[in-house]
Amino acid sequence: MESWTKKDFDVLNEIEYFSFQETYTQKQIDLTVKKFNKIIEYILKVYEDFEGAYNFYIIDEFDGEYQGNGEYCSQSTVGYSEDSYRGTYYFPIRNKKYLAVEYEC
Incomplete structure (x- = not known):
């Protein structure tokens, strides 16, 4: 899995606010969402509550x-x-x- 980048934050921010000012490919969006979910999954695994x-x-x-x-x-x-x-x-x-x-x- 690739590391989290500033571009990932930008993509996630635009997804959150439905304001796609930049042009991101579906592949980039899918990769960002996948990385985000992995990080959240890790946090929930380490901190069960x-x-x-x-x-x-x-x-x-x-x-x-x-x-x-x-x-x-x-x-x-x-x-x-x-x-x-x-x-x-x-x-x-x-x-x-x-x-x-x-x-x-």
């Missing part, structure tokens, strides 16, 4: 409370009864960067 992941990106700085193992989480309640959650979980990766995973549950 981590559900509702829907987006991710790489950042230099994190926000939120320390969770252990260099991980951080920024979370808030949503909905009428405030029994649902939305947030971003930050996993440390190489070069002092973080994989930020947005989720809802």
Whole structure:
């Protein structure tokens, strides 16, 4: 499997907002979706109780409370009864960067 690239982020962003300003081939779109699903699948395999992941990106700085193992989480309640959650979980990766995973549950 090829590594994730900036172009993959661009394709994913355009898929999310249905705003295809660039011309991507179906092959590029399919490859991006396949890579995205593999990354989410890996996160759910490693963190079995981590559900509702829907987006991710790489950042230099994190926000939120320390969770252990260099991980951080920024979370808030949503909905009428405030029994649902939305947030971003930050996993440390190489070069002092973080994989930020947005989720809802």
